[in-house]
Amino acid sequence: MCVNIMQITVTDLDRHTYEMGLPVTKKTNVEHKFNFIQSPALSSLDELLNDNDNRGSFDFAFIDADKVSYQKYHERMLELVKVGGIIVYDNRLWFGTVAMPEECVREAMKPNRHHIIEFNNFLAADTRIQISQVPLGDGITICWRL
């Protein structure tokens, strides 16, 4: 299969995180297709949504940022990703703690665990997507936009 990538938009609060990946990005010969936006993700997504041409124009999205805001990212991604496109959410297992009794979970893990369980339940019930939960790394949820 041959995929012609038009553009890859990356948003992060921290430019250093983006630059860490640049040596690998440079080897792909598509470095010129990367558009980095240094900003809170919510502002970046709202900015993208302000341009109607962006709505339903993305084929794929990968979300790996502050776990508190995933629900807000989700609503925006559903506007930006085309029907038939894919949205992937990272850290869905939160190091296995989502399946542990609360009393066995370290205090430091508890706040994000709570948000992640809540969002996992939301995704499972969301009729706008079809999901597959994959136990890869810290767990990813692949969502197919219906």
Ligand SMILES: C[S@@+](CC[C@H](N)C(=O)[O-])C[C@H]1O[C@@H](n2cnc3c(N)ncnc32)[C@H](O)[C@@H]1O
């Ligand atoms: C675990 S790192 C993931 C980086 C990248 N996905 C990877 O796997 O290499 C999480 C990143 O989310 C960024 N981040 C956290 N909160 C954010 C927010 N509200 N808006 C944008 N980026 C955020 C952090 O700066 C950090 O670079």
